[in-house]
Amino acid sequence: EAQVTQNPRYLITVTGKKLTVTCSQNMNHEYMSWYRQDPGLGLRQIYYSMNVEVTDKGDVPEGYKVSRKEKRNFPLILESPSPNQTSLYFCASTELVGTDTQYFGPGTRLTVL
């Protein structure tokens, strides 16, 4: 089954404690990205990657890091989380040729106290 998985689904942490949210896709997609969803703001792109070892900033990259060492994985790293990073996070992936359909993971709800 084609899917994007994220872990964990729910996370409560404290300010400054480093965390990683994992994302994995099984569709051999080149393009992967992270979005955060906040009430009244919709989804905003944090970082994206067009292939292995190729990453770039989206619209709201401050406070986040990513890496793309393998094609299937695209972890989101919060080195020193702050309360304004409390949000719902989605990973997404798509091919770069042949389709404009994106596949989304189930979401990770993060609370930073």
Next chain:
Amino acid sequence: GNSVTQMEGPVTLSEEAFLTINCTYTATGYPSLFWYVQYPGEGLQLLLKATKADDKGSNKGFEATYRKETTSFHLEKGSVQVSDSAVYFCALSYFRGGTSYGKLTFGQGTILTVHP
């Protein structure tokens, strides 16, 4: 830059009522337009899309027409069901010559609640 604006919500309807959720966009060139739906506790799913002016996307009784002259992509359904209760997002991206440019620009989302 590109932007998408959706009608203010939430929207509350009775079952079998007519639904319209307005969406307008600002973009250069000719973006592809999408409606995504998010059911409670789930990720986003593509509901429908249109890739060029005057195209009509449709799925599960929902329709939206790509109007270049009014830069709009309003979502409609003739008779909503309780199971349509969800958050609906209008979005745009660029896809030309078989190549995707990846990034989706989303509206703020509209919460739809349908009562029996």
